[in-house]
Amino acid sequence: MTGKDRLRELLDAVLDEQHRSLDEMASGAHSSPYHFTRQLSAGAGEPPVAMRRRVMLERAAWQLSRGATVTDAAFAAGYESAEGFGRAFARAYGHPPSERADGDHWLPAPNGIHFHPPMSLWVHTGEHTMTQPLDLLVHHDLDDTRDLIDLAKQLTDGDYRRELSPGARVHSWEGEEASVAAVLTSLVFTKEVWLAAILGEDFPADRPDHVGALRRRHDDVAPRWLEMLRDMERRAAWDDRIVDALCEPPESFVLGSIVAHVLTYDAHRRLGVRAMLRELGVDADEGDPINWLRRRTEATA
The missing domain is CATH 1.20.120.450 (dinb family like domain)
Incomplete structure (x- = not known):
């Protein structure tokens, strides 16, 4: 398997709906949590848990823009409560999830990897974020x-x-x-x-x-x-x-x-x-x- 294919496999494990924890992600990629984290961080420049959290928030923002309720978006993103989701969403986007915002649902990323509807990853090679x-x-x-x-x-x-x-x-x-x-x-x-x-x-x-x-x-x-x-x-x-x-x-x-x-x-x-x-x-x-x-x-x- 090539390095590129292996990275794709790691990314798929991050995004899998059933993988809510680091252990589950690593198991899905046939790896230990330690090696899974090292491989993904080296290949994508972002730890797996942080990447999944960000991508799930991007998906939630997209779902909200299409009429989903805050509660539905929260549980779909893996949060145990709408309140916890609301705090995380506000920290990331600068406004509560109940406040509809037009425009891009992508958050700044160190690697240009983002959620792309309906449930896939998009690699944006020209992304420019804060140094x-x-x-x-x-x-x-x-x-x-x-x-x-x-x-x-x-x-x-x-x-x-x-x-x-x-x-x-x-x-x-x-x-x-x-x-x-x-x-x-x-x-x-x-x-x-x-x-x-x-x-x-x-x-x-x-x-x-x-x-x-x-x-x-x-x-x-x-x-x-x-x-x-x-x-x-x-x-x-x-x-x-x-x-x-x-x-x-x-x-x-x-x-x-x-x-x-x-x-x-x-x-x-x-x-x-x-x-x-x-x-x-x-x-x-x-x-x-x-x-x-x-x-x-x-x-x-």
Whole structure:
């Protein structure tokens, strides 16, 4: 059997309706889970579980566009609940599955392999997605912010709002960020306000900062922020400019510089809030992207 035929066999095992787990995929390809993962990752540049999850979401998006219910699409994609499917769909597409969206159902892929109706794979050789370093920086920022918000749930409200660094400011034109609450709020609000400026939306008005609300705000803005960056990459729009009418007076900004600004100061804030959490007795790791990527890879292998 040629290498190309073997890769096709591996891909068929990923897509088989009966193969819901890594063990089942590997068995369908007459391989062990370890060797199956290694072979597919080497041949397609994507672990099998991650590929199946993405392709099933693409199929679900196509089914929804043709009138399927969210519940039917969720179970067909292998999810145990519509709620879990809804969260995964929103993270991937930037909007809930109940919100119909016109256009392409394909998600960014490292290999150009996508769902093609009614149930096959399509290899798109000209696909262009975010470069790996940028993609990792963006995803690490979003994942790490979410994890830090979750760690803050261990604090009492008093500790959450305690001013541990009086007078601390990231920018001279912004307010103090002296508490865990203030820093985490800035991490979320920064994306909300830049998203509004770039997309021409209204300035976010309702901004509750207690931990539960902050997590919901993050879960809302994160997929939309990610989709906006992917769109910039697809359109090669990094050098485009926007005029932010929310500024007084209005200012012009290069889109690529906005992304660099957010990633730079988000990294600064995340390191700072880690120190605060440790001071308050919360076990916070170092936030190293190397360790984050290892955990992420293991979780999808």
